[in-house]
Amino acid sequence: MKYIVCPDSFKESMSAVEVTQVIEKAILKFDPDAEVVKLPLSDGGEGYVQAVAIATEGALQRVQVKDALMKPTVAEYLLLDGGKTAILELAQASGLEKISRELRDPLKASSFGTGEMILHALESGVDKIVIGLGGSATNDGGMGLLQALGVKFYDENGCELTGCGENLEKIKQMDISNLDKRLKKVELIAATDVENRVLGVNGATYVYGRQKGATHEVCQRLEKGMLHFVSKVKEYCQVDISNAIGGGAAGGVGAVLIGILKAKRVSGIEWLLEKVNFQEVCKGAEWIVTGEGRIDAQTFQGKVVAGVLNTTNNSSAQLILLAGLVTQEARHYEGERVKMVQITPEGECLESALKNGKANLSRAVESVLLEIKLK
Secondary structure (H helix, E strand, O other): OEEEEOOOOEOOOEOHHHHHHHHHHHHHHHOOOOEEEEOOOOOOOOOHHHHHHHHOOOEEEEEEEEOOOOOEEEEEEEEEHHHOEEEEEHHHHHEHHHOOHHHOOOOOOOOHHHHHHHHHHHHOOOOEEEEEOOOEOOOOOOHHHHHHOOOEEEOOOOOEOOOOHHHHHHOOEEEOOOOOHHHHHOEEEEEEOOOOOOOOOOOHHHHHOHHHOOOHHHHHHHHHHHHHHHHHHHHHHOOOHHHOOOOOHHHHHHHHHHHHOOOEEEEHHHHHHHHOOHHHHOOOOOEEEEEEEEEOHHHHOOOHHHHHHHHOOOOOOEEEEEEEEEOHHHHHHOOOOEEEEEOOOOOOOHHHHHHOHHHHHHHHHHHHHHHHHHO
16 A cells, blocks of 8 residues: 655644654554655745755755844755756745744844845856745744845834844835845746735734744734834835735745845745656655645635645545644645644643654554555
């Protein structure tokens, strides 16, 4: 029997690679003769570069950049097509998982390091840069990224500002004259899992700010700052970045990439599945096993699980969707072909669930396979 194991990461518990390993081990324990094809996936957030690297013949590059709190960190990006295409992942530099919970602060966090990664790719002489957006610790609208690429911001006293969330509202002037000219000569692609715009109740701040450490009061301040930033960008760059679909990705970095740097927005998971020839990989499979940390209504709007479901619509394979938590609103996507499994036992707290992820996942896979066999 052929199984395709193609999950996303279970955020802050297991990487996508670790999830595939646990699932494979559980399957082979239950069915020693099974053919298991492991294909860790990502929708643009953490693990995007690794997912492409596993499925292609690219060359990984290791570079030192700044993390979201401007501390040194090592990030990886991938060169493909003979070095002409770079695959970047914002989470490698400006990611939430790089910052411990007690230090997360979207007022201080900056996307500067992601801009540094772009500069490294430009130095490599690439023609195309694909940037996976997701898993960010930032809510700076891309101010830090622009600063790394040569843009300067000044307050009312003429003092230069660093690019971070709390400085959005302080911008008086922008100087875009030193924006790296090489950006006009490369094709930029923003790979996102969301369509949210940058402002409003469904925008970057109010939808994603809380998971980055923002209180309601901080969200109000960040939204005010983001609105001011958008107005300054319109004044100095003659573009309204508030209209960019996907602009709310990565704390507003999407809006800067799409609106100012003219990146083309694509679905992160759809781009990846096409790149790894997913439909061909799935031929002959009886079971497709995927999942992520939480399956809810948003899961089916551009996440890995949605991409797998949509791409295998015409397949006869049965799908098992695994998650730490499955919400009730997501259950109506279940059916004859799709089974959802929550791996966390009822009553287990979040901290314990994250710690016990591997054991819970293994137990859940063995249980569902036994249930299927007994039917």
